Amino acid sequence: MNVEHEVTLLVEEIRRLGSKNSDGKTSVKFGVLFSDDKCANLFEALVGTLKAAKRKKVIMFEGELLLQGVHDNVDVILLQE
Template identity: 50%
Template sequence: MDTSHEIEVLKKAIKDHGSVNSDGKSSIAYGVLFKKTEDTLEALNGTLRSAKRKKQVTFEGELLMMPRDKEVQVILLE
């Protein structure tokens, strides 16, 4: 499966709805990202894991779950 389109949607959502952190990178809470992409990304966790493997985003842990991880920051590395 080609996830490049989904990763681009993810990156745009982080840029559009996140904020710039102290390192100058776009960052967003997982809970906010979850709400903002629920209509555009069917498999948010799969897309996040793929983007993390490709070193395009980073976050603590392997798998983020709502509501437990709603405050975990997803950071865009590009």
């Protein structure tokens, strides 16, 4: 799969699993994304896809890298609706 396609799939999954935050943007906790069965089957490297989407300014999250367990409560925010 190419990166563009994976980023598009990621956006769809954030919309499916997330909810609107106080700013009206869709957000989801990293732990929810990471532990979701559909996401686990879709993404070979979820963390890599998240980093690529952040570089493209499609999503935003605190820090450079998200790790399971440590960053489960970090919000992944969709910048483009």
